[in-house]
Amino acid sequence: MGAVERRARERTEFRELVLTAARKIVLRQGFEALSMRKIADEIEYAPGTIYLYFKSRDEIAQELCRRGFEDLLASLAPAAAIRDPAKRLTDIGERYVRFGLEHPETYRMIFMEDPKFADSVFGEKEPESPGARALQFLVEAFDELRAQKRLRVRTASPKLADALWVAVHGIVSLKLTCPGYPATPADELTAIVRSALFDGLLKPG
Amino acid sequence: MGAVERRARERTEFRELVLTAARKIVLRQGFEALSMRKIADEIEYAPGTIYLYFKSRDEIAQELCRRGFEDLLASLAPAAAIRDPAKRLTDIGERYVRFGLEHPETYRMIFMEDPKFADSVFGEKEPESPGARALQFLVEAFDELRAQKRLRVRTASPKLADALWVAVHGIVSLKLTCPGYPATPADELTAIVRSALFDGLLKPG
DNA sequence: GTCCTTAATGAACGCTGTTCAGTAAACAGT
């Protein structure tokens, strides 16, 4: 009898229903406006029902973060096709900033709210948390640059990757928080940071 | 008769009482735990009373931001004594990062929450909002470098100032949101960013 | 002493996350 399987399927279907509704609310009204009662209204169930499928509001938010981060990774993926590691890093940076500005609510949720939400992306000690995977992408590019003897610093690749990450994150998060500041457009900031980092880190030519 | 003056004084005294209590709560329990009822409890007044002195919770939060930013500015001030503009910029960056990490709740409140809070620092169209004043501090240093012909880029000083700002902000805000990431310690990140920016922007020597 | 302005209250409204006793429907066993 497939009763057990059917229940499992219905369970994931209901979770999907909730997450879809939650995502819709976050996109339309912002993360802070996400409430269990609004989700319940949206899917036409009583508020209590959601707690039969999710432990808490935080679990829903964390799942949204996990998926949002997957979206971010997917938007960076095309850069992998670029052979030259320096150009690849540039492309990743530009894509990262673009994603953040085009999906402000998603980006806020992952990188600017409570640490416990970011935990769902970076937290798990697994060797391969989604966040660690993304960073590895950067680390490899720096390793390639080093192998090609194009780096003029001895700084370890993971540290260079972190530095690049904080820089692009700074651009996105400041733009999302301070309306009107920084006055310089995001793409110009990205270009300045890129040129400064690369002219500073790479050998001429 | 000084009745009018006395009322005005009592008014600012009560506001001060509220703000002090609010600050205490934010520091002890975090910004999200700040509530009108907790403030009322702390100062031993009814919740409604606070509304006779503040328009809303947001007004209190904005005033806390304004003061928090003044504290940040004050913590950067000693850097002004440094003659060499490059060393001055380095010192400002280090002080900025240190302030952010040592006052996480204050920093969060100003730069990572709702844009309306940051508005109290950067918003007003006055020529001299606190935020604009702070940025001017950076702009002047870059202007000095340019006057000394030590810059190897033509990029306008305000844009270079913005770029430096987003970089240090990136370090602080990522450290505050992602526990454990970036793995590289903040001071190392600061050093990498500094060296990359300066080696990239400044002429050798 | 009376009047009037002002300060302060605390109950109320509608919202929040979360829990839980109660109900109704689906299923299993005979």
Next chain:
DNA sequence: ACTGTTTACTGAACAGCGTTCATTAAGGAC
């Protein structure tokens, strides 16, 4: 087909939130 049990779901309830407002108590003026 009927009973017994498991399951899904509800909606009322609790504690807390920001905010408003009619009501009360106190202070100053004449």
